[in-house]
């Protein structure tokens with residue numbers, strides 16, 4: 001691909017990501033969009049669960065496989081490195097749309113909160129998504145979504161891998177993006193069976209995916225990431241929850 005074509009491809013992939021991200025917020029919140037998590041024709045319980053689990057598994061597999069360094073090394077024999085991340089983002093966004101449109105509704109209510117409590121839950125829903133969005137800027141938003149790589153290539157600059165960061169939310173937890181997702185996924189004033197299935201499966205997937213991500217981060221950043229892992233909790237601010245993996249050779253006081 002030429003440099004300009006790569007940049008256009010990455011930009012298009014970013015626009016599709018933005019559309020899928022906004023759609024997913026409205027889909028989960030049950031507002032503004034034609035198809036939401038609880039809308040659509042009724043299906044038998046077993047069929048709905050199987051279809052929904054298959055959709056979530058496709059998304060999880062794409063994310064976990066395509067994000068691994070070994071896969072990237074193999075994959076970049078066929079896809080040019082400056083658009084590798086944009087291709088990951090495009091695949092993830094299309095699968096997110098597939099979840100939104102393919103999801104079989106299971107609208108029976110599991111729990112419901114009303115009045116001021118519902119307002120609090122909506123505020124948590126908004127806070128979760130805001131944490132996700134802000135956290136992407138605290139690491140590197142444009143790197144995460146593949147634009148920085150294509151931009152550097154278009155300008156003829158050498159690509160440099162960004163270092164891991166410990167600023168802002170990353171001072172309090174190591175995975176604020178995933179924390180934001182978990183808050184948003186569980187914050188539903190009316191929790192349906194389908195929404196509960198979605199929240200439970202995605203939370204379980206996040207906990208597994210974080211083990212894989214941290215294993216890669218440890219390999220890439222070595223002792224400095226091991227030290228960060230010892231000092232900063234994984235997901236819950238103030239709660240030191242040790243991840244499994246290589247213990248750090250460095251001793252640090254808890255803080």
Ligand SMILES: C[S@@+](CC[C@H](N)C(=O)[O-])C[C@H]1O[C@@H](n2cnc3c(N)ncnc32)[C@H](O)[C@@H]1O
Nearest residue numbers: 135139163164165166170174175176177178179
């Ligand atoms: C979808 S982001 C999720 C980041 C993090 N797990 C979170 O929940 O905030 C995944 C990318 O973030 C990168 N990453 C994770 N922690 C990071 C940190 N502290 N600083 C910079 N990049 C980080 C990983 O290398 C990976 O490419």
